[in-house]
Amino acid sequence: MAARLHPGVEVRPPLSRIPNRGYAHAKRALDVASAALALVALSPVLLACAVAVKATSPGPVLFRQERWGRGRTRFECWKFRTMVVETPPDMPAASFGDKAAFMTPAGDFLRRWSLDELPQLANILKGDMSVVGPRPVIVREGRLIDLREPLNATAVRPGLTGWAQVNGRNLVDDAEKAFLDGEYVANMSLAFDARVFFRTVATVLSRRGVDRDARRDDDGVPF
Known part of the structure; x- marks a missing residue:
């Protein structure tokens, strides 16, 4: 599977290790510093984004949803709301017949450029998330979490971006995402995190991996 998902890329296979304490402390310090700086710089x-959401659709600016966190604990994940308030809650995007009918006027743009994810910088400051890690999954979508667990990918904080997101995003299935998440844990280091981060910037700017469904986000959640 590794050769098919990213031919020529040298990475450890899943299950090889759990990150050490020194790396974990350094990663957390960098998460806090980078999230705080990003909140100021991107204010x-x-x-x-908040004005666009509020001006084009009645309802709250933020969408709050319970998701799986580290060690299968739960936390409230924040996003800019991209769907109308009448949208059925916690429904996977694949279950919608016509997602465009539920999208707010600003929602499609926010999703295409991943701007709807920016409130998760506050989740990083709270300690629920990291800048880089497996993407948080809604509680109802337990299959991906079950696939991640034997690969150690539930042992770390979920991320704003991740290895799976720069290796296919919406173009890989759940089994492939779980495998990529396991590879990330097996290769965790500050250098690997930087590699994922800078590839994320390139992926967002090029909009690679959104062709399967431009209105579905990377964790299959409709908001």
Whole structure:
């Protein structure tokens, strides 16, 4: 599977290790510093997104949803709301016949450029998430979590971005995502995190991996 998902890329297979304490402390310190700096630097963008959501659709600016966190604990994940308030809650995107009918006027743009995920910078400051890690999954979508667990991918904080997101995003299935998440845990280091982060920037700018369904986010959640 590794050769098919990213030919020529040298990575450890899943299950090889759990990150050590020193790396975990350094990663947490960098998460806090980078999230705080990003919130300040991107405050005009955050304000513009909030105004766009509020001005184009009645309802709250933020969408809050319970998701799986580290060690299969649960936390409230925050996003800019991209669907109308009448949308059925916690329904996987694949269950919608016509997602465009539920999308707010600003929602499609926010998703295409991953701007809807920016409130998760606050989740990082709270300690629920990291900048890089397996993407958080809604509680109802237990299959992906079950696939991740034997690969040690539930042992770390979920991330704003992850190895699976820069290796296919919506173009890989749950088994492939879980495998990639396991590879991430097996290869965790500050250098590998930086590699994932900078590939994320390139992926977002090029919009690679959104062709299967441009209105579905990377964890299959409709909001």
